Amino acid sequence: MLINELSKKTGLSIHTIRYYENLGMIKGLTDENVKSNNYKHYDGNTIERLEIIMEAREVGFSLAEIKKILTSWFESTESKPETLELFQAKIKEIDNKMRYFKQTKNLLEKICDKIQNDDL
């Protein structure tokens, strides 16, 4: 599929997709049979990658961090101990963030209660 279809399937803008491609997070391939253009073709793996990017962005990971995740998940042949440590640290980070989430959610719920009680 070409970038337009990819954009529609993922909900990401064409600009953003190209931005990610420039960062090396995804890679489209030009059809070697077609010499007249260098249109890039994307496949299911690209969609998977973009979905991971979107999820991890929501979690607050930077694109640089996400790039490492993608490499380890899809490309990495060798298993470096520092990579393992990195991801174990990230898992702990997520657990910590979960706590912040619960606290913030709690505060927001209290604010909602407050607003509703003021109405009485």
Added chain:
Amino acid sequence: MLINELSKKTGLSIHTIRYYENLGMIKGLTDENVKSNNYKHYDGNTIERLEIIMEAREVGFSLAEIKKILTSWFESTESKPETLELFQAKIKEIDNKMRYFKQTKNLLEKICDKIQNDDL
């Protein structure tokens, strides 16, 4: 307490605290008895506010959003229905993000497994 102490108690840099103060998220008061300077004094409420800011930043809320949270929690006298809706939407946002968190954590755990199995 002065800004230096506030910085130490919260772990935020003096620069960052001043940045938040310029945005109107916290407010220090100058001692009216002292005319020679305009050093600002901060109290426990400021610490509470900064802690909320830090939590909500972790959750991914923008400073503009957090400012609204602070206003509704500490200052707001009137209870606007649109404010209630805003916060209810934010709670849903958090719930959604929680799901992304679990998915991303899951992926990271799989990557860790993969790395460890490659080692065998």
Added chain:
DNA sequence: ATAAAGTATTTACTATGCTCTATACTTTGT
């Protein structure tokens, strides 16, 4: 054939959230 739409590339621009520098004044320690 040709206009409209799609694609690629490069470059510039923007928003957010800091972070740092420069300057000037005040307080504190000795």
Added chain:
DNA sequence: ACAAAGTATAGAGCATAGTAAATACTTTAT
């Protein structure tokens, strides 16, 4: 008294993550 440290203000600079504009070429639809 005087150096060192603290405070305030204004403005510059920076990193991240986009977003948009300009240009040129290609494909598609009529």
